[in-house]
Amino acid sequence: MPVFAESSEDAKRPIILSVYGKPQAGAPGDVWHFDLDALKAIGTTTVQTTTIWTNGTHEFEGVSLAALLENVSADGSRLIARALNDYSVELPVSDAVEGGALVAFSLDGELMSVRDKGPLWIIYPYDDNPAYAHEVYYSRSIWQLREIQILE
Template sequence: MQSLKFCLIFISLIFSSVSYSLELPSTRTLLTVSGLISNTNKDSNAIFDRYMLDQLPRSSISTHTPWNEGKHTYTGFNAQEFFDLLGVEGENLSLIALNDYMIDIPVKDFTEVGAIFATHMDGVPMTVRNKGPIMIVYPFDDKPKLKNESYYGKSIWQVNQIVVNQ
């Protein structure tokens, strides 16, 4: 009886643990994530193509920004789900753009402040020409205290690399 109980506990632990598996991209890589992550798919990095990013749970923000006229709806992958998928172990992100511009952003800007990794504007995939493939967007209209140079500076576009730091 004791061995049966132990066996049932062991089996339930196996099936209750969440395990993520990252596939390899089948098209051009848009995003490379490195640093303090526990789930990778190429060497010590996690690489993603547009299809993989579009399969992640979605988040949206409708807001005005200093870079586009009028109010737009930005949609992208949900940061918390993304961080969980990668097994993010750090508290800061270094985001790097295609032109090598880099900015450090705390993870809490995504989990508490409400920033998103936008890949679409008004339902259309963002391209390099219109600040894509990934742009960091804050909920400026919902949180007017974010309308300042500090948060505008963190709204990096053409993101193609993320390094997770302490």
């Protein structure tokens, strides 16, 4: 059963991620709004990795992109991830695999502020898989994420 927050009033916490677009046939709705608790309810995972934007190894906690898309019954091949400042990047749904992209909300045990690339940052386990330590994946690592659009 999908988990999501209908509104910030229902959740008593602000919506930090909206996902919309093409659900599988029969899926309930085509727009999902998540507060932090709703994201955590999907199931969290951690990744320890270095990044080209930070010094040293850090622990990121978040929801795998695969689990997020499964939760909303996504049925598409491409995603547009959009930041708070309307910057956007395109990601293939094929990045949503076990050990792949993570929608991180925590860095070293602390929630990420907008000032520090939060509230959400798509990261990859750059150190675990050499394929991710490449400009293609760095360009998909959008921070200050606010929405994901599912496309065909």
